[in-house]
Amino acid sequence: MNLLRTIKTGDDLKKLSKNQLLSLSKEIRERIISVVSKNGGHLASSLGVVELTIAIHYVFNIPSDSLIWDVGHQAYTHKLLTGRDDRFDSLRQFKGISGFTKRSESQCDAFTVGHSSTSISAGLGISVAKHLKKDKSKVISVIGDGSMTAGLAYEGLNQAGDSKRDLIVILNDNDMSIAPNVGALSSFLSRTLSSNYLQNMKKDFGAFLKSLPGIGDDIYRIAKKSEDSFKTFVTPGMLFEAFNFDYFGPIDGHRLNHLIDIMENIKHLNEPVLLHVTTKKGKGYEPAEKNPVYFHGVSSFDITTGNTSISNLSTSAPSPIPTYTEVFGKTMVDLAKQDNKVVAITAAMPEGTGLAQFAKEFPERFFDVGIAEQHAVTFAAGMASQGMKPVVAIYSTFMQRAYDQILHDVCIDSHHVVFALDRGGIVGEDGPTHHGLFDYSFLRSIPNMTIMAPKDENELALMLKKALDYKGPIAIRYPRGRGEGVVNYYAKDSTAAQSFTDLNSKKKPMQKRKEIEIGKAELLRDGEDILILASGRTVQEAIKAIDIIEQSQKTISIALVNARFIKPLDSEMLLNLASRIHNIITVEEHVLDGGFGSAVLELLTDSGIFKKRLSYNIKRIGIKDRFVEHGSQATLRAEYKIDAAYIAESVMEMVE
Numbered sequence: 001m002n003l004l005r006t007i008k009t010g011d012d013l014k015k016l017s018k019n020q021l022l023s024l025s026k027e028i029r030e031r032i033i034s035v036v037s038k039n040g041g042h043l044a045s046s047l048g049v050v051e052l053t054i055a056i057h058y059v060f061n062i063p064s065d066s067l068i069w070d071v072g073h074q075a076y077t078h079k080l081l082t083g084r085d086d087r088f089d090s091l092r093q094f095k096g097i098s099g100f101t102k103r104s105e106s107q108c109d110a111f112t113v114g115h116s117s118t119s120i121s122a123g124l125g126i127s128v129a130k131h132l133k134k135d136k137s138k139v140i141s142v143i144g145d146g147s148m149t150a151g152l153a154y155e156g157l158n159q160a161g162d163s164k165r166d167l168i169v170i171l172n173d174n175d176m177s178i179a180p181n182v183g184a185l186s187s188f189l190s191r192t193l194s195s196n197y198l199q200n201m202k203k204d205f206g207a208f209l210k211s212l213p214g215i216g217d218d219i220y221r222i223a224k225k226s227e228d229s230f231k232t233f234v235t236p237g238m239l240f241e242a243f244n245f246d247y248f249g250p251i252d253g254h255r256l257n258h259l260i261d262i263m264e265n266i267k268h269l270n271e272p273v274l275l276h277v278t279t280k281k282g283k284g285y286e287p288a289e290k291n292p293v294y295f296h297g298v299s300s301f302d303i304t305t306g307n308t309s310i311s312n313l314s315t316s317a318p319s320p321i322p323t324y325t326e327v328f329g330k331t332m333v334d335l336a337k338q339d340n341k342v343v344a345i346t347a348a349m350p351e352g353t354g355l356a357q358f359a360k361e362f363p364e365r366f367f368d369v370g371i372a373e374q375h376a377v378t379f380a381a382g383m384a385s386q387g388m389k390p391v392v393a394i395y396s397t398f399m400q401r402a403y404d405q406i407l408h409d410v411c412i413d414s415h416h417v418v419f420a421l422d423r424g425g426i427v428g429e430d431g432p433t434h435h436g437l438f439d440y441s442f443l444r445s446i447p448n449m450t451i452m453a454p455k456d457e458n459e460l461a462l463m464l465k466k467a468l469d470y471k472g473p474i475a476i477r478y479p480r481g482r483g484e485g486v487v488n489y490y491a492k493d494s495t496a497a498q499s500f501t502d503l504n505s506k507k508k509p510m511q512k513r514k515e516i517e518i519g520k521a522e523l524l525r526d527g528e529d530i531l532i533l534a535s536g537r538t539v540q541e542a543i544k545a546i547d548i549i550e551q552s553q554k555t556i557s558i559a560l561v562n563a564r565f566i567k568p569l570d571s572e573m574l575l576n577l578a579s580r581i582h583n584i585i586t587v588e589e590h591v592l593d594g595g596f597g598s599a600v601l602e603l604l605t606d607s608g609i610f611k612k613r614l615s616y617n618i619k620r621i622g623i624k625d626r627f628v629e630h631g632s633q634a635t636l637r638a639e640y641k642i643d644a645a646y647i648a649e650s651v652m653e654m655v656e
């Protein structure tokens, strides 16, 4: 029988026997594996919490009781149990079910998430509000051990323990962040402290006390009596008890009956409670258990082997064209060999940022600081103050967390910190919490900051080299996905390496690759009718747009500039071009507010150019003032009109 199909709410779940719950957990695992194998997604994290999620929905009344998932990437079982089984096949697809919890998707999703470590603060806020409204329902926040490496989690614990509000925090401890978890806390939580180790320690400690001459036996008896304080002294409970939380655990998060029993007990407590549950990432699917890092967030795969599926070959199979991330990682290794001052910092994403090889080759110069973007930046500023050359590699979206650290700790003193902002622009299936669409604007307003965006992977490598030779805060923002297939920095063939994509080689001679010069743009082709100013990978869209226009037999003379620098803009080149071409289109994969197009408008206005001639025709292409949902990068670029087709349409409209 398909039990899952019969479950639409927690009440349906409560009708099942304990044995049926076990069958249900099996069905859920099969369903998750089947859908993620096609759509991609956060598999290992979700498989690890199947029993935990069933137990929560069995014991509590969701949505009257509020359940807050941290990051929300592990909530697939929660989605299946709350009326979304029918639509689960559309997971992470355009207009389909989100890969994270989302309030607009279901009233059972108490909080919209994607970034980590928010669940305790949000849960406390919900709990305090319920208290003020005299609502007695419960609040349960589920947070992973990886997410506990962020300061935000402790800010929440600190206030929660002090306010003594009714809040259940479930710590889902699988010893893993995306990569193996790091830091002192991780060792502290390590399950060696539970089971055998703890029992042996108790025995040894008891024997030690007993052996004390004269008084040993008495002390032993007292210690035995206060078993509780003994336990908190040597278990992770110590940490949480210090925050005024009542600590329970660690308990096996795959023993469903046990989980249900303990939750039934703690649900009657009206104070801050921490339940420490140990789980296995990838549980129930061997390839994911063996390789939880790969299966943390995976693209489509073959269920039998766990290998990348045939249908996915075009996107993630080994390809001669590297991703921007790979080029960054390789260039880092190369440059670190030449300069022993180069150090690399990641916030829990050694693989995602392409730094895994660097970590292997330079373990002493590599720092995974945990999910702690704010700390990563200030830590880098400290190193830079001592003459090191830190490269902080953090996805654009997660760098949002560290705004004040960039401004206050790096930029005021103009420390030489290089920011490698991967996943700039539309990232695709992870959706609104993850698109890197705000970095130009949040960095551009900070004095002393320089911002670059490469048009291809070759330029990324050159920019990284330039950034390390520079003095001062400097950011390189590059997109998710494969490069453009240009000959890159590492090309053995130096003639090929000297050339770069020249879209109009028929009309203009091939240009030689030049070193990146700070604040200098690149004129890719000259023209008279329209000036396209493009930033980052939108240069490629503009190149394609020009192809489309040429194929349509329209004779429009187009000048195209690769801006390279968002800050400072190449005012000399831009003003020169703008003085003779009055139809201007700016293109960016970024929100329009405060972005590249805004910077160009500011430059033009401040230069007084509009006073000389009023009839300028300017269009800014970018994301209008809204959050972009999830879907493939190509779908979203077309939907939000930042692709070649729309640039071509805009050019034609403008000249007409």
Ligand SMILES: Cc1ncc(C[n+]2csc(CCOP(=O)(O)OP(=O)(O)O)c2C)c(N)n1
Residues within 6 Å of the ligand: 045, 048, 070, 071, 073, 074, 114, 115, 116, 143, 144, 145, 146, 147, 148, 172, 174, 176, 177, 178, 281, 347, 348, 349, 371, 373, 398, 401
């Ligand atoms: C602020 C922020 N930085 C980085 C990430 C990327 N990220 C997503 S999940 C994750 C690891 C979370 O580990 P844990 O909380 O232990 O959950 P698990 O996947 O192990 O269940 C990371 C680093 C994020 N979501 N938010």
